[in-house]
Amino acid sequence: MRGGGLAVSLEGVRKAYPEGGGLREVLRGVDLSLAPGERAALLGPSGCGKTTLLHLAGALDRPDAGRVRVGELDLGALPERSLDRFRRRSLGLVLQDGGLLPTLTVLENLLLPLELAGRRGPAARAAARALLRRLELEEAANRYPDALSGGERQRLAVARAVIHGPGLVLADEPTGSLDGERRREVLAVLGDLAAERGATVLVATHDPEVAAWAKRVLRLREGRLEEVREEAG
Ligand SMILES: Nc1ncnc2c1ncn2[C@@H]1O[C@H](COP(=O)(O)OP(=O)(O)OP(=O)(O)O)[C@@H](O)[C@H]1O
Numbered sequence: 001m002r003g004g005g006l007a008v009s010l011e012g013v014r015k016a017y018p019e020g021g022g023l024r025e026v027l028r029g030v031d032l033s034l035a036p037g038e039r040a041a042l043l044g045p046s047g048c049g050k051t052t053l054l055h056l057a058g059a060l061d062r063p064d065a066g067r068v069r070v071g072e073l074d075l076g077a078l079p080e081r082s083l084d085r086f087r088r089r090s091l092g093l094v095l096q097d098g099g100l101l102p103t104l105t106v107l108e109n110l111l112l113p114l115e116l117a118g119r120r121g122p123a124a125r126a127a128a129r130a131l132l133r134r135l136e137l138e139e140a141a142n143r144y145p146d147a148l149s150g151g152e153r154q155r156l157a158v159a160r161a162v163i164h165g166p167g168l169v170l171a172d173e174p175t176g177s178l179d180g181e182r183r184r185e186v187l188a189v190l191g192d193l194a195a196e197r198g199a200t201v202l203v204a205t206h207d208p209e210v211a212a213w214a215k216r217v218l219r220l221r222e223g224r225l226e227e228v229r230e231e232a233g
């Protein structure tokens, strides 16, 4: 499909949430640079700000201070219309809760990102069916997400995040609640599909296996980002 990973750069990014009349500073000057096509894991204890950081990189929220760039775009400086276009064309999201739409079938859930990116018709349907086949979800095509197992739901969530060939994939705990084998399956799918499309991938996780899978491991600690491990390639 479409190719080309997007570079990601965060500079001095700060984010606070109101708390008990004051402010709770979650991100206190985060710097991050991901090369196009790079695959990184984001670690840190619950509540440290992983989801917050992914939301900023995906333009689902704006930073209080600092700069977020993806590819050529300065997300903080763009009007909502352009952000919307960026989200539809360039972004693949695996949300922490899966984000599947319960009133759409499996196939319809998978077609939606293609439609939002301006692709419909027989070619789009063929692409969706081919991906379902590959993920062994073909027989579930006309079922609703509620009728899927946890592993099937997470495979579908990953499929949905990559089918439109986004340059950046942000995955929030894509393997949460899965057992070892299912977890490896989801990771393999995410890795293969992202690699085929050259996408840059950032995965928030508590899972050491995801960290082992990633080329690069980062940790959020007291509102800042630390490099845990970096490998060539
Ligand atoms: N919309 C919000 N309003 C107020 N506080 C928020 C909001 N979103 C997140 N927070 C707080 O910000 C902190 C960071 O939340 P975040 O969801 O980014 O953590 P996380 O690292 O993803 O945690 P987990 O591993 O449990 O998913 C938490 O203390 C959370 O309660």
Ligand SMILES: [Mg+2]
Pocket (backbone or CB within 6 Å): 050, 051, 052, 096, 172
């Ligand atoms: Mg989270």
